[in-house]
């Protein structure tokens with residue numbers, strides 16, 4: 001079975017699991033004067049991540065959702081406005097920060113360009129009208145089919161916000177796929193984001209974990225929020241050790257995963273009924289069933305019967321995510337399966 005449901009299905013390698021056995025551990029919740037805990041492996045992961053991104057500090061979280069939510073609730077208080085667009089993962093999938101039951105942040109939606117990238121003019125106009133506490137960006141963009149922002153685009157959006165002293169939080173769950181697509185190191189790509197979250201648990205192949213990188217001052221406040229939300233952990237070097245392994249060995253996977261998405265597209269050729277997103281930037285490909293009598297659920301069920309697991313997403317779309325558990329041959333095979341299903345749709 002070829003599993004393209006998500007890059008979260010990647011399994012830790014034996015070397016990654018071995019790294020746990022020799023990791024020095026301690027109580028990460030027992031913080032010193034500057035907020036660092038006593039787990040040497042967590043501290044090593046946070047320092048390594050901060051350096052990789054050229055920022056002062058990093059804070060380890062069990063999930064990306066808790067990491068993003070903690071960052072948002074550190075930047076903004078309930079009833080403050082936050083600039084967003086509805087297809088952001090934070091808005092569409094996580095929801096907590098904007099929920100009337102929980103974070104109570106007030107969403108203000110900015111326009112996106114025809115390509116799906118945030119519109120700087122719209123952001124500037126909304127800032128002057130609403131004095132928001134934060135601007136949210138996502139790179140690569142999950143629900144926009146892995147769309148990547150270039151360093152120039154990131155700079156322009158961040159500069160616009162900073163001109164009015166509005167900080168920027170980047171959801172960079174798959175920022176290494178954006179690094180691979182743009183050819184720009186994450187330290188440069190994310191230079192002007194004030195905080196950014198990235199996942200160890202997706203294409204990087206670790207079993208657990210996300211980090212938020214930022215300046216030192218913000219990281220201290222973020223640790224406080226993490227504690228309030230129940231995200232402080234104890235001998236969690238057992239989860240940080242695979243994360244260090246992932247950052248040292250698996251970042252180059254992103255480039256291969258992006259290439260496999262391109263290989264899939266090439267092999268797919270022209271479909272008659274299903275519509276494939278264009279362009280494809282990174283490791284995500286969306287296919288629309290809108291022009292067919294098929295629902296995304298039916299397409300997924302038929303694909304599964306042929307040996308390909310994919311997932312419905314948004315309305316009338318299925319999502320394919322390439323990751324290290326998928327070989328070049330798997331990518332070709334997946335294209336053959338989708339092409340066959342597309343042929344069969346003609347009969348309907």
Ligand SMILES: *Cc1c(COP(=O)(O)O)cnc(C)c1O
Pocket residue numbers: 062063064065066068089090138141142171173174199201210
């Ligand atoms: C996966 C993901 C997250 C957070 O995911 P968790 O499953 O909570 O670790 C955040 N943003 C984006 C864009 C994602 O794809």
